[in-house]
Amino acid sequence: MPKGKYWNEELETLPRERLEALQLRSLQEELAFAYARSPYYKRAWDEVNARPEDVKTLADLAKFPFIDKKTQRDTQGVGSFLGELAAVPEEEAVFVSTSSGSTGVPTLSPFTARDFDEFQDVEARLFWQAGIRPNDRYVHALNFALYVGGPDVIGAQRTGALCIWVGAVPSERLLFVLQAYQPTAIWTSPSYIIALGEKALHSGIDPKKDLSVRKIIVAGEMGGSIGATRKAITDIWGAELYDFYGLSDIFGACAGHCEHHDGLHIAEDHIYVETVGLDSGEPLPPGERGELVFTTLRKRARPIIRFRTGDIGRIDVSPCECGRTLGRIYVDGRKDDMFIVSAVNVYPSDIEYVIRAMPEISNEYTIRIFEESYTCKYEVNVENVSDISDDEVREKTVNAMKARIGVRPAIVNVHPHGTLERSTHKAKRVIDQRTETVAKSRGEGI
Numbered sequence: 001m002p003k004g005k006y007w008n009e010e011l012e013t014l015p016r017e018r019l020e021a022l023q024l025r026s027l028q029e030e031l032a033f034a035y036a037r038s039p040y041y042k043r044a045w046d047e048v049n050a051r052p053e054d055v056k057t058l059a060d061l062a063k064f065p066f067i068d069k070k071t072q073r074d075t076q077g078v079g080s081f082l083g084e085l086a087a088v089p090e091e092e093a094v095f096v097s098t099s100s101g102s103t104g105v106p107t108l109s110p111f112t113a114r115d116f117d118e119f120q121d122v123e124a125r126l127f128w129q130a131g132i133r134p135n136d137r138y139v140h141a142l143n144f145a146l147y148v149g150g151p152d153v154i155g156a157q158r159t160g161a162l163c164i165w166v167g168a169v170p171s172e173r174l175l176f177v178l179q180a181y182q183p184t185a186i187w188t189s190p191s192y193i194i195a196l197g198e199k200a201l202h203s204g205i206d207p208k209k210d211l212s213v214r215k216i217i218v219a220g221e222m223g224g225s226i227g228a229t230r231k232a233i234t235d236i237w238g239a240e241l242y243d244f245y246g247l248s249d250i251f252g253a254c255a256g257h258c259e260h261h262d263g264l265h266i267a268e269d270h271i272y273v274e275t276v277g278l279d280s281g282e283p284l285p286p287g288e289r290g291e292l293v294f295t296t297l298r299k300r301a302r303p304i305i306r307f308r309t310g311d312i313g314r315i316d317v318s319p320c321e322c323g324r325t326l327g328r329i330y331v332d333g334r335k336d337d338m339f340i341v342s343a344v345n346v347y348p349s350d351i352e353y354v355i356r357a358m359p360e361i362s363n364e365y366t367i368r369i370f371e372e373s374y375t376c377k378y379e380v381n382v383e384n385v386s387d388i389s390d391d392e393v394r395e396k397t398v399n400a401m402k403a404r405i406g407v408r409p410a411i412v413n414v415h416p417h418g419t420l421e422r423s424t425h426k427a428k429r430v431i432d433q434r435t436e437t438v439a440k441s442r443g444e445g446i
């Protein structure tokens with residue numbers, strides 16, 4: 001059991017050039033394994049004449065073709081139960097999760113025994129980095145059904161913390177657990193922790209005084225890294241907030257905050273991160289904003305080579321104040337959620353920032369993206385929690401959006417408090433009603 005600040009000090013503080021040398025060796029092995037064992041990769045790489053043995057630097061990976069969700073869906077179940085992307089027979093796999101299916105058919109994510117063990121070591125490292133220690137009492141309030149985030153609780157246990165496997169339960173039940181067992185740490189989604197805190201307050205429970213939660217981990221939505229959302233959560237809970245980022249195709253959590261909360265340290269010993277131009281697909285230098293592309297370095301059941309995540313963000317590989325040299329990712333939103341209004345790229349996360357910073361409206365909101373005369377526009381629905389009139393709230397919202405985002409919403413609907421739907425899991429806030437033509441006319445420069 002590590003006693004210090006780091007879970008794995010040598011790895012987490014490796015000088016950059018040694019870390020990259022380690023990544024290169026692992027990448028060469030992963031590519032050779034995938035080429036030899038996965039029917040899909042063999043075929044796809046032969047087609048473009050990309051050979052694992054030609055990879056002499058990390059940049060050489062750019063010669064290999066991308067895969068995406070569609071590749072996974074198209075190859076799932078083809079040839080074998082695990083499909084053509086898999087590089088092991090089913091007998092060697094011990095665990096399989098599925099994606100949420102929020103963007104179509106759910107896809108399977110298989111693990112060998114070693115994959116699963118290393119997955120939990122990464123989770124333990126991220127929990128440790130988020131300050132979870134043996135004297136913590138940790139509540140895992142994520143869905144256990146099929147979801148890759150469920151087993152992350154095993155990683156939490158490896159830190160020595162006392163873990164309570166709560167899963168996705170109704171909020172009354174979760175509040176009971178928080179009151180009865182007084183846990184010090186919890187993981188759930190940003191929307192849910194806000195809704196739960198509000199529910200507690202309405203039931204006469206003050207999370208700051210009556211509960212013991214001092215560390216909150218969130219994932220699955222942008223909010224955990226948006227300043228105003230962070231403030232909304234910490235104001236209610238009086239706890240320190242850690243944002244995690246996961247991908248069902250790789251690990252429940254692939255990256256997470258350290259105590260400085262500036263970007264999410266990604267497990268670069270397991271994942272090689274590229275950032276590519278949205279339209280060009282060309283790799284961008286570290287630090288530039290583009291689509292995040294992940295390659296697994298050690299996953300054997302189903303190697304993931306150049307997977308376009310659909311997430312827009314960037315990576316900073318400069319050392320962090322915490323002493324870790326593992327790069328930090330910043331995720332701005334889903335590529336599919338980005339929309340362009342009057343030549344301005346608008347991210348739902350920017351809208352959320354404005355909403356969570358305004359005291360006159362609640363934390364609940366929805367966005368509708370629509371078109372009018374072939375032009376993309378957006379509508380925002382908010383709840384008035386103030387003493388001022390709905391018209392004044394509307395005007396304030398429009399002005400704040402214009403100031404932060406650059407373009408005003410076409411419509412702002414102001415609803416009474418408590419009338420917008422509360423989510424208990426992943427909040428669906430964006431309703432996209434654009435046609436293909438308008439949706440696909442993206443701006444350049446990203």
Ligand SMILES: [Zn+2]
Pocket residue numbers: 258259260265320321322323324
């Ligand atoms: Zn750090």
